[in-house]
Amino acid sequence: MTDVRIKRLNAAQEDFDQALAQLLAWDDSVDHQVNDAVRQILHAVRTRGDAAVLELTETFDRVTATTVADLEMSQERLRQALESIPRQQREALEQAAARIRDYHERQRQASWRYQDEDGTVLGQKVTPLDRAGLYVPGGKAAYPSSVLMNAIPAKVAGVGEVIMVVPTPDGLVNDMVLAAAAIAGVDRVFTIGGAQAVGALAYGTETIPAVDKIVGPGNIYVATAKREVFGTVGIDMIAGPSEILVICDGHTDPDWIAMDLFSQAEHDEQAQSILISPDAVFLDAVEASIRALLPTMERADIIRASLNDRAALIQVADLKQAAAVANRIAPEHLELSVEDPEALLADIRHAGAIFMGRYTAEALGDYCAGPNHVLPTSGTARFSSPLGVYDFQKRSSIIGFSADGASRMGRVASVLARGEGLTAHARSAEYRINDGSTSQA
Amino acid sequence: MTDVRIKRLNAAQEDFDQALAQLLAWDDSVDHQVNDAVRQILHAVRTRGDAAVLELTETFDRVTATTVADLEMSQERLRQALESIPRQQREALEQAAARIRDYHERQRQASWRYQDEDGTVLGQKVTPLDRAGLYVPGGKAAYPSSVLMNAIPAKVAGVGEVIMVVPTPDGLVNDMVLAAAAIAGVDRVFTIGGAQAVGALAYGTETIPAVDKIVGPGNIYVATAKREVFGTVGIDMIAGPSEILVICDGHTDPDWIAMDLFSQAEHDEQAQSILISPDAVFLDAVEASIRALLPTMERADIIRASLNDRAALIQVADLKQAAAVANRIAPEHLELSVEDPEALLADIRHAGAIFMGRYTAEALGDYCAGPNHVLPTSGTARFSSPLGVYDFQKRSSIIGFSADGASRMGRVASVLARGEGLTAHARSAEYRINDGSTSQA
Numbered sequence: 001m002t003d004v005r006i007k008r009l010n011a012a013q014e015d016f017d018q019a020l021a022q023l024l025a026w027d028d029s030v031d032h033q034v035n036d037a038v039r040q041i042l043h044a045v046r047t048r049g050d051a052a053v054l055e056l057t058e059t060f061d062r063v064t065a066t067t068v069a070d071l072e073m074s075q076e077r078l079r080q081a082l083e084s085i086p087r088q089q090r091e092a093l094e095q096a097a098a099r100i101r102d103y104h105e106r107q108r109q110a111s112w113r114y115q116d117e118d119g120t121v122l123g124q125k126v127t128p129l130d131r132a133g134l135y136v137p138g139g140k141a142a143y144p145s146s147v148l149m150n151a152i153p154a155k156v157a158g159v160g161e162v163i164m165v166v167p168t169p170d171g172l173v174n175d176m177v178l179a180a181a182a183i184a185g186v187d188r189v190f191t192i193g194g195a196q197a198v199g200a201l202a203y204g205t206e207t208i209p210a211v212d213k214i215v216g217p218g219n220i221y222v223a224t225a226k227r228e229v230f231g232t233v234g235i236d237m238i239a240g241p242s243e244i245l246v247i248c249d250g251h252t253d254p255d256w257i258a259m260d261l262f263s264q265a266e267h268d269e270q271a272q273s274i275l276i277s278p279d280a281v282f283l284d285a286v287e288a289s290i291r292a293l294l295p296t297m298e299r300a301d302i303i304r305a306s307l308n309d310r311a312a313l314i315q316v317a318d319l320k321q322a323a324a325v326a327n328r329i330a331p332e333h334l335e336l337s338v339e340d341p342e343a344l345l346a347d348i349r350h351a352g353a354i355f356m357g358r359y360t361a362e363a364l365g366d367y368c369a370g371p372n373h374v375l376p377t378s379g380t381a382r383f384s385s386p387l388g389v390y391d392f393q394k395r396s397s398i399i400g401f402s403a404d405g406a407s408r409m410g411r412v413a414s415v416l417a418r419g420e421g422l423t424a425h426a427r428s429a430e431y432r433i434n435d436g437s438t439s440q441a
Numbered sequence: 442m443t444d445v446r447i448k449r450l451n452a453a454q455e456d457f458d459q460a461l462a463q464l465l466a467w468d469d470s471v472d473h474q475v476n477d478a479v480r481q482i483l484h485a486v487r488t489r490g491d492a493a494v495l496e497l498t499e500t501f502d503r504v505t506a507t508t509v510a511d512l513e514m515s516q517e518r519l520r521q522a523l524e525s526i527p528r529q530q531r532e533a534l535e536q537a538a539a540r541i542r543d544y545h546e547r548q549r550q551a552s553w554r555y556q557d558e559d560g561t562v563l564g565q566k567v568t569p570l571d572r573a574g575l576y577v578p579g580g581k582a583a584y585p586s587s588v589l590m591n592a593i594p595a596k597v598a599g600v601g602e603v604i605m606v607v608p609t610p611d612g613l614v615n616d617m618v619l620a621a622a623a624i625a626g627v628d629r630v631f632t633i634g635g636a637q638a639v640g641a642l643a644y645g646t647e648t649i650p651a652v653d654k655i656v657g658p659g660n661i662y663v664a665t666a667k668r669e670v671f672g673t674v675g676i677d678m679i680a681g682p683s684e685i686l687v688i689c690d691g692h693t694d695p696d697w698i699a700m701d702l703f704s705q706a707e708h709d710e711q712a713q714s715i716l717i718s719p720d721a722v723f724l725d726a727v728e729a730s731i732r733a734l735l736p737t738m739e740r741a742d743i744i745r746a747s748l749n750d751r752a753a754l755i756q757v758a759d760l761k762q763a764a765a766v767a768n769r770i771a772p773e774h775l776e777l778s779v780e781d782p783e784a785l786l787a788d789i790r791h792a793g794a795i796f797m798g799r800y801t802a803e804a805l806g807d808y809c810a811g812p813n814h815v816l817p818t819s820g821t822a823r824f825s826s827p828l829g830v831y832d833f834q835k836r837s838s839i840i841g842f843s844a845d846g847a848s849r850m851g852r853v854a855s856v857l858a859r860g861e862g863l864t865a866h867a868r869s870a871e872y873r874i875n876d877g878s879t880s881q882a
Contacts, residue, residue, distance in 0.1 A: 092856035099850075103563055106553065114547070121797065122544055122811050127790050129824055143861050176860055212824040231679070234824035238672070256872045262865035298864045341841065348837070349568050356562065356841030359873050363866040364842060367854040370563050371838035383570055383653040383675035385836040395826040396789070397812035400782065400797030401805060409540075413808040415533035419617055420584050423739045424703035425804040431697045432800050 004294060004304050006287060007312040011321055023274075023312050024329060026240055026378055031220065038195045038224045045199030050206045056196040061138075061169045063191070068207035073178070073189040081178035089176060096368035097148050097183045103370030104156045107389035119402035120409075124395050128158035131209060132392055133201035133233075134186065135216035135226075136177060138167035138193055143217075144180035145366060149373050150216050150387065151184035157392035162186050163211055165201065167193020193218075198225035202233045215374075215387065236387055240378035241270035241310075244362055245331035245351075247322045248286075249338040250279030252358045258289035260335060263363050265306035266299040272310040274329070276322045283313045323347035330381040333362045352381045406432040445735060445745050447728060448753040452762055464715075464753050465770060467681055467819055472661065479636045479665045486640030491647045497637040502579075502610045504632070509648035514619070514630040522619035530617060537809035538589050538624045544811030545597045548830035560843035561850075565836050569599035572650060573833055574642035574674075575627065576657035576667075577618060579608035579634055584658075585621035586807060590814050591657050591828065592625035598833030603627050604652055606642065608634020634659075639666035643674045656815075656828065677828055681819035682711035682751075685803055686772035686792075688763045689727075690779040691720030693799045699730035701776060704804050706747035707740040713751040715770070717763045724754045764788035771822040774803045793822045847873040 009019050044052035050068045057071065058064050065071050082090060113123025132154045136147055147164070154162045164181055166174075168191045181189055190208060192200065198218075204210030213234035214226055226235045244264035248257055261273035277283055290307070294300055316322045323344060326334055330350035338344055341356035348354060352375030355362050366373045374387035401409065410429040417425035450460050485493035491509045498512065499505050506512050523531060554564025573595045577588055588605070595603050605622055607615075609632045622630055631649060633641065639659075645651030654675035655667055667676045685705035689698055702714035718724055731748070735741055757763045764785060767775055771791035779785055782797035789795060793816030796803050807814045815828035842850065851870040858866035 088856055089860050092853045092860075095853050096857060102557075106555070107565070112547065116543075116811075120810070124548070124812075125786070125789075125795070130790065145857055145861065231819075231821070234821070253872070256869070259865060259869040259872060263863070263869040266863060266865040298862075303865065345566070345839075348566075349571070350835075351837045353838035353840060354566065356839065359844050359847035360840055360842040361847065361851070361854075361869045361873055363858060363869045364847065364850055364854050364873075365838070365840050366866060367857045367870075368850050369561070369840045369842070370557075371565075371840055375838075376835075378672075380672070380675070381835065381837065383835055386838050388836070390831075394791075394817075394822065394824055395829070396792045396822065397794035397806070397816075397827050398786075398797065399794060399801055399806050399810045399812055401801040401810070403800050406800035406802065406805065409805050409809050410802070412533045412536050413802075413805050415529050416537060416586055416808045417804060419530050419533075420586065421739075422704070422707060424700060424707040424744065425807060428697070428700040428704040428802045428804040429808075431694070431700060432802055432805075 004290060004307050006290070006307055008283070009312055009314045011314065011316045011325060020325070020328065024379065034220055034224050038221055038228060041195040042199040042225060042228055045196050045205065046203045053192060053196050053200050053205055053208070056194065057192050060194050060196070061167050063168060063171055068190070068205065071191050073191060078178050078182035078186070078189065081175040082182040085175050085179050090179060092368070093144060093148070093180055093183050096145070097152060099368055099370040100148055100152045101156060104153050104372070104389050107153070108156060109390060109393055113398055118405040118408060120405035121398065121400035123398040125398055126393050126395055128160070129212040129392050129394065130159070131161045131163060131211040132159045133211035133214040134162060134164040135197065135214060135218050135222055136164055136166040137218055138174070139169050139172060142174040142177050144176040145373065146217060147177055147180035147186070148184050151181065151186050153372065153387060153389045154392045155185050157389045159392050161188065161209070163201065163209065164189045165192050165197035167191065167197070195221045195225035198222060198229060202229035213392070215391070236374065236391060237376060237380065237384060241272060242267045243272040243331050243377060244274070244333040244335065245326055245329055246275045246335040246337055247319065247326060247344065248275065248277045248282065249319065250277050250282035251339065252337045254282065254285040254289040255293065256358070257286050257337060258293050260362055261290070261307070261311065262293070262297060262303050263361070264333070265303040265311065266297070269302055269305040269309060271306045273307065274312050274314060274331070276314045276316055276325055278316050278318050278322065280315050283315060287313060319344055320347065326351065330379045332375045332377045332381065333365070335360065335362055350381045352376045352386055403434065407434040445731060445748050447731070447748055449724070450753055450755045452755065452757045452766060461766070461769065465820065475661055475665050479662055479669060482636040483640040483666060483669055486637050486646065487644045494633060494637055494641050494646055494649070497635065498633050501635050501637070502608050504609060504612055509631070509646065512632050514632060519619050519623035519627070519630065522616040523623040526616050526620050531620060533809070534585060534589070534621055534624050537586065538593060540809055540811040541589055541593045542597060545594050545813070545830050548594070549597060550831060550834055554839055559846040559849060561846035562839065562841035564839040566839055567834050567836055569601070570653040570833050570835065571600070572602045572604065572652040573600045574652035574655040575603060575605045576638065576655060576659050576663055577605055577607040578659055579615070580610050580613060583615040583618050585617040586814065587658060588618055588621035588627070589625050592622065592627050594813065594828060594830045595833045596626050598830045600833050602629065602650070604642065604650065605630045606633050606638040608632065608638070636662045636666035639663060639670060643670035654833070656832070677815065677832060678817060678821065678825060682713060683708045684713040684715070684772050684818060685774040685776065686715045686717065686767055686770055687776040687778055688760065688767060688785065689716065689718045689723065690760065691718050691723035692780065693778045695723065695726040695730040696734065697799070698727050698778060699734050701803055702731070702748070702752065703734070703738060703744050704802070705774070706744040706752065707738070710743055710746040710750060712747045714748065715753050715755065715772070717755045717757055717766055719757050719759050719763065721756050724756060728754060760785055761788065767792065771820040773816045773818045773822065774806070776801065776803055791822045793817045793827055844875065848875040
């Protein structure tokens with residue numbers, strides 16, 4: 001029946017570091033065939049614009065159109081979708097959007113400046129991007145929540161135009177996705193997808209405007225295309241498989257924890273679910289819950305494959321050690337299913353999102369808690385952050401020297417520039433030194 | 442004599458957009474031979490650690506050592522360097538460091554949280570990286586200012602350990618670079634370089650600890666290696682050639698402007714210097730200054746090649762149009778050499794650093810103004826920012842639901858999860874709905 005076999009590790013075992021490294025290892029090696037295909041598509045879109053987009057959309061999505069303008073969806077169509085979905089879904093999307101907006105508004109950064117003693121003005125000017133592109137997968141993995149999570153931070157940042165692309169393979173349209181676009185305030189929607197959509201957003205075509213940054217999830221072709229156009233435009237992270245790490249003191253209902261692990265495992269076979277507890281009996285209880293609940297799950301096959309391949313139940317000496325292992329993993333999602341999550345939080349240094357206490361199911365964060373569900377995976381939480389408003393704003397340094405300041409600091413710059421052998425730098429600074437001899441503007 | 446011929450453009454000319462695009466075009470195509478060499482080096486370091494680092498350092502830098510520990514420089518050696526350099530240089534470095542620290546301290550971000558009506562806690566926990574690696578080029582292009590600009594933001598962020606690598610080809614050590622490391626508070630220094638140093642920092646070896654992010658400039662091998670290890674560690678930007686754009690109203694001393702253009706051009710032949718003015722006579726005057734001053738420059742050959750290949754003098758109708766062209770270019774450095782820079786600033790949306798007024802030579806920003814000199818190049822200021830403290834901090838979302846909040850939002854999550862066909866997500870949320878029937882922890 002339920003042939004689920006989950007790895008057991010113990011932080012006390014001699015080869016634990018090695019076993020953990022093996023558990024976390026993820027083959028992200030490049031697929032050269034995919035690379036070549038993507039490069040050809042990008043080249044076609046870059047050089048032939050609309051014509052290439054039309055051909056590729058016909059080939060890959062079996063959607064025929066005479067012009068790319070025909071592939072644009074009107075705001076009217078988005079509103080129709082919003083009105084056509086069940087009222088309960090619409091309300092849920094609107095509630096989620098309001099919470100996401102509220103949270104993200106607190107991330108908005110403002111320009112600042114100050115004057116130093118000699119009258120020199122220094123600061124930072126913060127401006128939104130002119131245009132952002134949002135990739136939304138079509139077909140079966142169509143996630144309206146992802147539209148909210150990607151578009152709302154851009155709108156909160158003040159991005160001038162948010163342009164969404166979403167493929168409609170065989171003409172299949174997902175109304176909940178379009179409704180989410182309407183709620184999030186997406187400005188334009190083109191029903192194109194794949195590497196060709198990424199190329200169109202990066203380079204622009206006769207009809208589709210070039211954007212400054214492309215965000216949003218996609219399959220291997222989309223991810224590869226994003227990596228290729230990086231530099232021409234900004235991109236968000238290239239996501240690895242989704243992961244959850246649950247630290248539990250052994251006093252949460254084992255069924256709850258089993259379901260939390262399932263909620264990650266059901267994404268795909270590569271998703272990773274890990275439970276850490278100082279209580280070996282509790283690990284057994286969760287494993288029993290897993291066995292009992294698995295046959296009742298709609299996506300049991302995916303969950304089973306994911307758990308067998310990538311999950312682990314890890315025993316530790318205490319919660320202190322649990323935190324150390326968590327920092328080593330730097331998980332995308334971290335549940336602190338313990339009595340005193342605040343105390344444990346102090347020891348956590350690396351995680352994309354931290355879910356505090358037994359009631360905070362990770363799934364709440366995926367949809368409607370407020371914070372973003374686009375999070376660093378594969379240990380990259382060691383150096384990167386959730387998608388946020390800050391990803392759609394950028395900074396320019398402001399430097400304004402008074403005549404006195406330029407004269408005083410020109411001497412410093414001159415010494416350093418000459419020390420580096422850059423004499424044009426030195427002389428440019430020296431012109432502004434007021435020693436009574438140099439020419440003045 | 443001075444065979445300098447600078448392109449002239451006029452924003453009124455019919456093919457201006459095309460001419461500007463051509464001027465800005467920059468071939469960043471991948472060199473496959475470099476790629477292959479770098480991959481081999483990274484593989485060697487990843488699999489053979491210290492032994493590979495020793496071999497490659499002997500091969501490329503002609504430096505022989507028995508152990509990698511022998512390649513580490515002591516803090517004592519850094520202090521010696523600081524004491525050995527001319528007093529004027531030491532003071533200039535210390536003054537620059539103090540200003541850089543002062544500016545960057547204002548960029549430090551703090552954690553925040555708030556409680557919403559139902560008792561749910563939401564927030565963002567900001568933490569510094571555990572370890573950062575700083576690449577510093579050796580040999581002739583050794584820039585102490587670069588050590589300050591890269592290391593100080595990391596230290597201000599609170600990074601636990603800043604590890605610097607700097608090659609010493611043929612044993613050549615630059616004391617000003619070591620002095621800068623001492624002043625910036627660099628924790629450890631290894632005298633290694635090239636792709637092998639990047640690999641050592643990314644993967645770690647027996648002696649060199651793995652870091653979480655690698656920053657700092659380097660040649661094509663270093664840049665390629667950084668691109669390759671991205672994902673395993675974070676990296677700063679991959680910089681293109683340096684650029685300056687000067688907007689002048691025609692009332693600054695033409696010699697000053699000529700020297701400001703030189704200060705960019707002297708970096709290398711690919712550097713780009715552009716001047717925009719509504720005053721055609723002034724453009725002629727600057728060109729005359731360029732011809733007169735060029736023969737007096739130490740790096741005249743580099744400057745001449747850079748100006749001939751990549752510079753331009755652009756005439757515009759007025760300053761409004763100058764700002765529009767600047768936004769199109771999104772330059773790394775932008776000088777507003779005009780009477781009222783504040784008025785013009787309002788129209789500027791994209792630039793790495795903005796230098797306000799006639800006294801603010803770009804060279805002051807390179808060394809000692811305070812803001813960072815690591816800036817987005819090649820138009821990437823449209824979507825990216827100067828290097829800053831924020832590059833050494835990362836965020837974790839904090840979500841803590843009360844029992845009531847989890848119950849209320851669980852209903853919303855359930856609707857959305859079921860709408861996406863993710864029933865484990867739905868059931869995980871539903872367990873926390875308090876309808877009097879579900880089990881409670």
